[in-house]
Amino acid sequence: MAPSLHDDPIDDSISAAAPPLPQMPPIKVTIVGSGNWGSVAAKLIASNTLKLSSFHDEVRMWVFEETLPTGEKLTEVINNTNENVKYLPGIKLGKNVVADPDIENAVRDATMLVFVTPHQFMEGICKRLMGKIRSDAEAISLIKGMEVKRDGPCMISSLISEHLGISCCVLMGANIANEIALEQFSEATVGYRKNKEIADKWVKLFHTSYFMVSCVQDVEGVELCGTLKNDSWMGWRWGTTQRFISGSKLIILCLYQAAIMRIGLREMKAFSKLLFPSVKDTTFFESCGVADLITTCLGGRNRRCAEAFAKNGGKRSFDELEAEMLQGQKLQGVSTAKEVHEVLSHRGWLENFPLFSTVHEICCGRLPPTAIVVFSELAPDQSRGESRI
Amino acid sequence: MAPSLHDDPIDDSISAAAPPLPQMPPIKVTIVGSGNWGSVAAKLIASNTLKLSSFHDEVRMWVFEETLPTGEKLTEVINNTNENVKYLPGIKLGKNVVADPDIENAVRDATMLVFVTPHQFMEGICKRLMGKIRSDAEAISLIKGMEVKRDGPCMISSLISEHLGISCCVLMGANIANEIALEQFSEATVGYRKNKEIADKWVKLFHTSYFMVSCVQDVEGVELCGTLKNDSWMGWRWGTTQRFISGSKLIILCLYQAAIMRIGLREMKAFSKLLFPSVKDTTFFESCGVADLITTCLGGRNRRCAEAFAKNGGKRSFDELEAEMLQGQKLQGVSTAKEVHEVLSHRGWLENFPLFSTVHEICCGRLPPTAIVVFSELAPDQSRGESRI
Known part of the structure; x- marks a missing residue:
């Protein structure tokens, strides 16, 4: 028997048929951030708010104001052309996306706040927004990375929760933003702490026919998957780049590829569970875990930069290569x-x-990129029986 | 700080220094099966029995006798040349491998029995060996597949245990036999039921500097990983072959690749746990799980056959393609x-x-290979929130 068919993966028939009750005004969504991934998030969300009557059509997007080489303001161009010409050129965001250069104004009425800025800016943004948002607002973070402080690491979702006094979900997955913008198939996972209803609202807001969103009750697990996969990916890239250079056969390379991905996934899981014992093993089987790691390894956007580092035997620093190859971006x-x-x-x-x-x-230049291929060292536990982590 | 270095991943210093006590005669190992993978197992084991004084040097290998086109017997050629010229040509197995055409004679004195035959022959072999083996023998199965009977599926390890009244571990992993024979890096996982000491003995017997073996207490989990990955792999191959044919960009393909691998892994885990509630999630993070699946997808040996099936739109049967492309082997x-x-x-x-x-x-020809790419159907649970399985 073939699997049953579903015309529309999200059942929106109830909300479409029955208008919201007077005491439940449409939900207003604001996106804090407007880079490449933020602009894609705006496009996804804006296509859904138009369809779902429980949401206000308009999606506000806070844009860090810039003056373009043409002399125009970035927000004005976005609002006139529906396009983020600087960070997502060639893609229409939707007429209901409104770029706003005033962050306090942008968040004022929103009950759903999507945070998607470079992670080093988040502490400043949180401080600036204290007391400026609605008390019943809900947040979601699309930001990868963590803040390491003297008393331990602080996840971005915790930073948001603690500063703003609101709960914060996370959304992670294989965010090859330009591909999602072209409506190519992709997946993501929402991590939530307690309230499944809120998680379902986030799923509804992001899910489209080409962007498949699921949710799991494990904020830290999902967030650490998104954060740590970059660490695993670099190891993978160097391990396999060596093999590429030595011109080995494809099939041999596959064994290495798979082994480093597995070791990377194992360390991601072990690190997450040591930091947060509540983290679930099953989260690493979700899109945010194994699928994102495989995607990043096989097709990650910063591949050329890591490869160049390996080809130079680690003799040219990342700062140098990033400046040359990533137009001011950093290799996460x-x-x-x-x-x-x-x-x-x-x-x-x-x-x-x-x-x-x-x-x-x-990364620090204390070992050459070839250090990754020494497997008896990479997997010392394996050779002695059961893994310690 | 760099990870500590280990010159020799298996610490054999104790057994090398102290000869076995008189009441502990050296362990005799017999391999039941001598195909491609069986011959590689013989090579791995024979290199270890020579080094480890707790094992008898000689490794006996039961060979289903065949007369070669030259008129010679296969066992005679193996014993004269140390090479299985039919199933692993060009590779020296070790002078201490003795091919034996008499299965009962081959197993008589062995206390460690390695089963590595095509899975459909195992029931007959077990029946033949009843009462013919030592009561203190231990078994390990390298065989993928299961026997489906009226009252449910029976794993090969259970078949061995039940017929022969001995405990049976399993060893699974990315067994691209010809690559392991060439001493290229590979990994495997031993699954054991209760006795960690016996599992450690198996690890010692198989582990080499290029073949990394770990163990987990989960026979069924490890065995089902080995069995079910072929099912996932075929789905993956067809799903991604479509993309190859349509000439999409590499990066889009990666998202599909990763998503189908993840769904395959999810179904492997869910199926295993429904059949055997004792199966552990963590087993799927081992080499036998995620690494073997990735290896099989990226470099599996029967890739051409599955691709040919997809390119013909499923119009040429597997029987036909197998006969043409796999020289009598079946696509597992x-x-x-x-x-x-x-x-x-x-x-x-x-x-x-x-x-x-x-x-x-x-496989049955009721759906075309293109059926795999319909993602809203493949992942119906995802689109509705949390997975049911």
Whole structure:
């Protein structure tokens, strides 16, 4: 028997037929951030708010104002053309996306806040928004990374919750933003803490026929998947780049590829569970876990930069290569590797994380990129029976 | 800090220094089976029995006797040349491998029995060996597949245990036999039921510097990983072959690749846990799980045959393509898909396993290979929030 068919994966018939009750005004959504991924999020959400009567059509997007080379303001161009010409050129966001250069104005009426900025700006933004948002607002973070402080790492979702006094879900997955913008198939996972109803609202807001969203009750697990996969990916890239260079056969490469992905996934899971014992094993089987890691390894956007690093034997620094190849962007895995290393080192866990440790040593120039291929060292537990982590 | 270095991943110093006590004669190992994978197992084991004083040097290998085109007996050629010229030509097995055409003689003195034959022969072999083996023997199965009977599926390890009255571990992993024979890096997982000491002995017997073996206390989980990955792999191959043919960009393909692997892994785990509630989630993070699946998808040996099936739109049967392309071998996933389908259908679980169900429909010619790419159907649970399985 073939699987049953579903014409429309989200059942919106009830909300479409019955208008919202007077005491439930349509939900207003604001996106805090308007880079590449933020603009794609705006497009996804704007297509859904138009269809779902429980949401206000308009999607407000806070844009860090810039003056373009033409002399025009970025917000004006977005509002006139429905296009973020700087960070997502060629893609119409939807006429109901309104770019707003005033962050306080942008968030004022929103009850659903989507945070999607570079992670180093979040603490400042949170401080600025304290007391400026509705008390019944809900947040979601699409931001990868964490803040490492003296008393331990702080996830971005916690930063938002603690500063703004609101609950915060996360959405992670294989966010190859330009491909999602072209409406190519992709997946993501929403992590929530307690309230499944709110998680379902986020799923509804993001899910489209080409962007498949599921949810799991595990905020930290989902968030750490998104954060740590970059660390695993760099190890994978260097491990397999060596093989590419040596011109080995494809089939041999596959065994290496699979083994490093597995070790990366194992360290991601072990690190997450040591930090947050509530993290569930099953989260790593979701889109945010194994699928995002495989996608990142096989097709990640910063591939060329990591490969160039390996081809130069680690002799040209990341700062140099990033400046040359990534037009001012940073290679996310490098800062993650440093943050993860700080935690591992501080807690005395380094020897249980040979892949993460080695990746950091390579990033710092203390080991060559070839260090990844030494498997008897990468998997010391394996050779002695059961894994310790 | 760099990870600590280990010159020799297996610590054999104690057994090398202290000869075995008189009451502990060296362990004798027999391999039941001498195909491609069986011959590689013989090579791995024979290199270890020479090094480890707790094992008898000689490794006996039961060979189903054949007369070669030259008129010689296969066992004689193996014993004269140390090479299985039919199933692993060009590779020296080790002088301490003795081919024996008499199965009862081969197993008589062995206390460690390695089963590695095509799975359809195992029931007959077990019946033949009843009462012919030592009562203190231990077994391990390297065989993928299961026997589906009226009262449910029977794993090969259970078949061995039940018929021979001995405990049986399993060893599964990315067994691209020809690559392991060339001493290229690979990994495997031993699954054991209760006795960790016996599992450690198996690890010692198989582990080499290029073949990394770990163990987990989960026989059924490890065995089902090995069995079910072929089902997932076929779905993956067809799903991604469509994309190859349509000439889409690499990065889009990666998202599909990762998504189908994830769904395959999810169904493998769900199926295993429904059949055997003792199966552990963590087993799927081992080499036998995620790594073997990725390896099989990226480099599996029967890739050409599955691709040819898709390119012909399913119009040429597997029987036809196998005969043409696999020199008499069968594409393992096809029979697994049928066995899995019988279980799912009998227990009313079909709708929770859209990938496995669709793969079987394609194998039977009731759906075209293109059926795999319809993602809203493949992942119906995803679109409605949390997975049911």
